[in-house]
Amino acid sequence: MDFHKIEKKWQARWKKKKIFEAYIEKRKKFFTSLVIPYVNGNIHIGHSFTYVRTDAYARFKRMQKLNVLLAQGFHATGEPILGAIERLRNGDEAQIATFKAFGATDRDLADFRKKGAEFAARFWSKKIRESVERMGFSIDFRRSFITAIDPAFSRFIEWQYNTLRKKGYVVQGTHPVIWCPHCQSPTGDHDRLKGEGESPIEFTILKFRFKDMYICAATLRPETVFGQTNMWVNPDVEYLIVLVDGKEKWIVSKECAEKLKDQLKKVKASGSIKGNEMIGQHCTAPMIDKDIIILPSKFCDPKIGTGLVTSVPSHAPFDWQALTDLKNDPTELEKYGVDPKILEGLKPISIIKVDGFGEHPAEEVVEKLGVRNQEDFEKLKEALRIIYKKEHHTGIMKENCGEYAGMSVEATKIAVKEKLIKEGLADTIWELTDEVVCRCTTLNHVKILENQWFLKYSDAAWKKRVKYAMTKIKIIPDEARNNFDNTIEWLKDKACARKTGLGTPLPWDPAWIVETLSDSTVYMAYYTIARIISKEKIPPSKLTDAVFDYIFLNKGNPKAVAKTSKLPLRLLNEMKREFEYFYPMDFRNSAKELVQNHLTFYIFQHAAIWPERYWPKIIGVNGFVNVEGEKMSKSKGNIIPLKDLIEQYGADLTRLNIVSSAEGIDDADWRAENIKSLRQRYDFLFSVIKGIKKSKGKKLGNAEFYLNSRLQDILSLVTEYYDHLRFRTVVQHALFDSTNALKWYISRVGSVKNANRRVLENATRTIVKMLAPLTPHLCEEMWSYLGKGFVSIGEWPSTDKKLINKNAEMQEDFLRQMIDDVEQIKKISGIKPKTVKIFIAQPWKFQIYNTVLRNKGKGVNEITKEIMQTDMRKYGNATIGFIQSLYKKINELQEIVPRNKQIEILTEAKHFLESELQCVVSIETAGEHEKAKYSTPQKPGILLE
Numbered sequence: 035m036d037f038h039k040i041e042k043k044w045q046a047r048w049k050k051k052k053i054f055e056a057y058i059e060k061r062k063k064f065f066t067s068l069v070i071p072y073v074n075g076n077i078h079i080g081h082s083f084t085y086v087r088t089d090a091y092a093r094f095k096r097m098q099k100l101n102v103l104l105a106q107g108f109h110a111t112g113e114p115i116l117g118a119i120e121r122l123r124n125g126d127e128a129q130i131a132t133f134k135a136f137g138a139t140d141r142d143l144a145d146f147r148k149k150g151a152e153f154a155a156r157f158w159s160k161k162i163r164e165s166v167e168r169m170g171f172s173i174d175f176r177r178s179f180i181t182a183i184d185p186a187f188s189r190f191i192e193w194q195y196n197t198l199r200k201k202g203y204v205v206q207g208t209h210p211v212i213w214c215p216h217c218q219s220p221t222g223d224h225d226r227l228k229g230e231g232e233s234p235i236e237f238t239i240l241k242f243r244f245k246d247m248y249i250c251a252a253t254l255r256p257e258t259v260f261g262q263t264n265m266w267v268n269p270d271v272e273y274l275i276v277l278v279d280g281k282e283k284w285i286v287s288k289e290c291a292e293k294l295k296d297q298l299k300k301v302k303a304s305g306s307i308k309g310n311e312m313i314g315q316h317c318t319a320p321m322i323d324k325d326i327i328i329l330p331s332k333f334c335d336p337k338i339g340t341g342l343v344t345s346v347p348s349h350a351p352f353d354w355q356a357l358t359d360l361k362n363d364p365t366e367l368e369k370y371g372v373d374p375k376i377l378e379g380l381k382p383i384s385i386i387k388v389d390g391f392g393e394h395p396a397e398e399v400v401e402k403l404g405v406r407n408q409e410d411f412e413k414l415k416e417a418l419r420i421i422y423k424k425e426h427h428t429g430i431m432k433e434n435c436g437e438y439a440g441m442s443v444e445a446t447k448i449a450v451k452e453k454l455i456k457e458g459l460a461d462t463i464w465e466l467t468d469e470v471v472c473r474c475t476t477l478n479h480v481k482i483l484e485n486q487w488f489l490k491y492s493d494a495a496w497k498k499r500v501k502y503a504m505t506k507i508k509i510i511p512d513e514a515r516n517n518f519d520n521t522i523e524w525l526k527d528k529a530c531a532r533k534t535g536l537g538t539p540l541p542w543d544p545a546w547i548v549e550t551l552s553d554s555t556v557y558m559a560y561y562t563i564a565r566i567i568s569k570e571k572i573p574p575s576k577l578t579d580a581v582f583d584y585i586f587l588n589k590g591n592p593k594a595v596a597k598t599s600k601l602p603l604r605l606l607n608e609m610k611r612e613f614e615y616f617y618p619m620d621f622r623n624s625a626k627e628l629v630q631n632h633l634t635f636y637i638f639q640h641a642a643i644w645p646e647r648y649w650p651k652i653i654g655v656n657g658f659v660n661v662e663g664e665k666m667s668k669s670k671g672n673i674i675p676l677k678d679l680i681e682q683y684g685a686d687l688t689r690l691n692i693v694s695s696a697e698g699i700d701d702a703d704w705r706a707e708n709i710k711s712l713r714q715r716y717d718f719l720f721s722v723i724k725g726i727k728k729s730k731g732k733k734l735g736n737a738e739f740y741l742n743s744r745l746q747d748i749l750s751l752v753t754e755y756y757d758h759l760r761f762r763t764v765v766q767h768a769l770f771d772s773t774n775a776l777k778w779y780i781s782r783v784g785s786v787k788n789a790n791r792r793v794l795e796n797a798t799r800t801i802v803k804m805l806a807p808l809t810p811h812l813c814e815e816m817w818s819y820l821g822k823g824f825v826s827i828g829e830w831p832s833t834d835k836k837l838i839n840k841n842a843e844m845q846e847d848f849l850r851q852m853i854d855d856v857e858q859i860k861k862i863s864g865i866k867p868k869t870v871k872i873f874i875a876q877p878w879k880f881q882i883y884n885t886v887l888r889n890k891g892k893g894v895n896e897i898t899k900e901i902m903q904t905d906m907r908k909y910g911n912a913t914i915g916f917i918q919s920l921y922k923k924i925n926e927l928q929e930i931v932p933r934n935k936q937i938e939i940l941t942e943a944k945h946f947l948e949s950e951l952q953c954v955v956s957i958e959t960a961g962e963h964e965k966a967k968y969s970t971p972q973k974p975g976i977l978l979e
């Protein structure tokens with residue numbers, strides 16, 4: 035089979051006949067789109083899972099006779115492509131390698147350098163389009179656009195923002211944001227090289243009197259002030275002495291001083307002090323008003339907090355370990371002229387009672403995890419997490435905590451912080467939950483932005499509406515719903531404008547650009563009209579807010595709108611009709627990591643702008659993509675471009691291999707070795723289908739009934755699983771089970787030539803249709819032998835109840851079991867028999883079997899008594915023994931093939947059995963032989979001779 039030839043052929047035919055172009059029609063529509071890809075490279079294996087799922091679902095719905103629109107645009111907004119070009123211009127080797135792997139030549143790279151981001155964005159949009167077309171995605175490309183580059187689309191974004199602002203959802207405010215000092219912009223989730231999902235978190239700065247200054251230490255646990263024993267300083271760091279807000283002198287790291295400047299503090303340097311100069315001196319701990327000694331440590335990181343740390347050894351693993359290290363090596367203190375004896379006075383102070391721990395939780399966890407020293411960073415971080423979680427949620431302050439004794443840790447944390455701030459002994463600093471790096475490769479920090487524009491996602495009324503929307507939206511699988519609910523609950527105001535990057539200027543404050551994710555929340559509405567805008571070459575100036583208001587929100591008088599916008603009324607109405615017909619979006623599928631941004635914002639913005647009937651219908655969520663069991667990463671070099679997979683395996687097997695690897699919320703795993711078994715099934719199907727025209731069989735017997743019936747079973751399951759996006763199970767049934775049934779049938783009749791042509795045609799037609807959404811090219815090719823037109827727009831088969839024949843299935847299963855049992859005995863005994871004798875159980879056993887089966891509710895004694903009153907009693911102990919053996923597995927008893935049918939089917943299939951078993955088969959019904967005693971109605975006896 036030449037996959038590439040077959041794929042090219044059908045792609046060309048689909049294109050020529052324009053079968054994926056969707057227009058307004060009388061029948062019901064189904065609107066979906068592929069997740070809009072960033073144009074900073076080509077699409078790769080990471081895109082494959084969500085994309086194939088979306089296309090397969092669209093194709094399935096199309097075959098169910100819905101008027102399907104599958105759209106796709108391109109995303110250029112924000113930092114991704116600008117960052118990539120900047121890295122390229124700086125000679126970043128990794129970026130050059132990535133571009134090349136995705137299909138750019140040296141000449142292309144020279145063009146990127148010279149012509150910049152917009153050129154590169156267009157370049158990649160073309161490459162992506164090539165890849166998706168080669169994958170066979172059934173897209174209506176007339177509706178495509180590139181965000182941030184297409185001026186008409188930018189007009190749409192302006193309308194979106196004007197609308198949100200009018201509703202009070204875009205507001206000015208002062209908030210902490212994740213800030214890139216190089217780009218001078220807030221860094222959204224998708225503008226990050228590292229740290230997606232991280233957020234700002236507020237630390238308390240504790241102030242320790244030290245001469246006429248304060249040593250500052252940042253903490254997330256202000257309630258632990260009662261357990262402080264000493265201060266930690268990094269001997270090698272040169273700390274700054276800074277004048278803060280013109281009032282106090284603080285000792286902090288240089289990095290901290292920079293952050294404070296971005297957090298509304300006036301910071302002026304007035305000197306510096308080396309860490310080692312402070313060692314051995316004392317400072318006064320806040321709240322407990324106690325002088326504590328300053329000691330050296332290695333874990334004080336100038337980049338985190340203030341670069342100094344207060345020590346609470348009983349409850350903080352790092353502190354416990356650092357003290358232990360000093361005790362183990364007294365020279366560490368002697369180096370700085372401090373007498374190690376002072377350590378004897380430093381006893382850990384236990385201040386929190388927590389279930390499951392004794393006096394000093396830090397000591398316990400450090401020992402349990404086997405921490406060696408304070409440089410055992412990962413283990414100490416893990417210890418910190420364990421204790422923090424446990425103490426935060428269940429800890430109670432002990433008697434030695436003054437007015438807070440008996441209070442929960444959670445409440446004390448807040449109360450202590452408030453009190454210390456009021457007394458001037460504490461302040462706050464915002465930090466990141468973990469490291470964030472901008473796409474420009476700069477390390478980010480938190481900045482408090484004043485009068486910045488925010489989307490007011492915290493708005494109670496807005497959230498309420500979104501929560502209501504969630505009751506209307508179907509989430510597949512349902513287990514992803516929790517993730518949405520949590521995101522909605524916790525979502526805070528979000529900076530919505532940047533200074534740099536590609537994008538649409540904020541219409542009322544054009545010094546700012548609308549941030550990246552906003553361009554991907556309601557763009558689906560634009561697909562409905564994009565075709566008309568580009569076909570009619572409508573200039574952006576005519577796409578006024580009034581035009582969009584009329585199209586999308588039904589506001590205003592169309593004639594008046596047409597007149598003031600100078601847009602022909604005909605086009606205005608045409609766009610309105612398209613929107614009204616295709617909207618809302620019926621299905622959107624994305625990966626689970628996008629729930630916390632894209633997908634939730636999608637619901638928020640729709641709930642804000644549109645009334646209920648335009649809200650999203652179904653949201654599908656899937657897992658990550660792993661490659662050969664490993665996470666995808668640049669360093670592993672396993673981010674394989676889709677074009678390479680197509681080149682190697684063909685589009686269809688690539689599609690099939692990825693979607694059959696997982697379903698539900700599970701992560702997909704690309705395993706190249708699985709392709710082989712998939713391919714074999716298609717080779718088999720092709721060989722059968724190509725042979726059908728030679729099929730001459732006329733018989734319509736059990737084997738035919740069986741095949742008909744099995745395929746109806748499979749079809750009804752497959753239809754249901756498609757609807758639930760469970761493609762892994764679909765493949766199990768539609769490919770493996772159905773070809774198994776087909777193989778069985780062909781071996782039953784001996785060959786394709788002996789098969790009943792009509793039965794075989796119907797069966798293969800059903801199989802091909804069931805597989806068409808997943809492997810469209812191969813199915814078109816097979817369909818060309820079986821039917822007319824394109825299978826891609828053929829009708830999904832409906833289940834034919836008349837063909838379901840449970841008796842036929844039972845009898846064929848009986849026959850198959852027979853063969854399996856003989857093979858099993860052959861294997862165990864090592865005998866190569868000349869004859870196989872099959873002993874059918876005696877009639878009385880069938881009689882008893884059925885009596886027991888029909889009276890499962892009755893006890894064994896009752897049934898035995900009843901049976902022994904009939905003429906069955908003449909077999910005596912054998913009767914009783916048989917009843918008892920049935921009761922051992924009473925719950926597993928099922929309908930069985932009647933005795934006469936067993937004889938009939940074995941006799942009819944004698945030749946088949948002989949050819950399968952490669953020996954003479956004799957069917958024994960008389961029951962004189964010793965072996966016959968062991969025959970049961972479920973399992974005839976077998977003797978090899």
Ligand SMILES: [Zn+2]
Pocket residue numbers: 214215216217218472473474475476
């Ligand atoms: Zn940056």
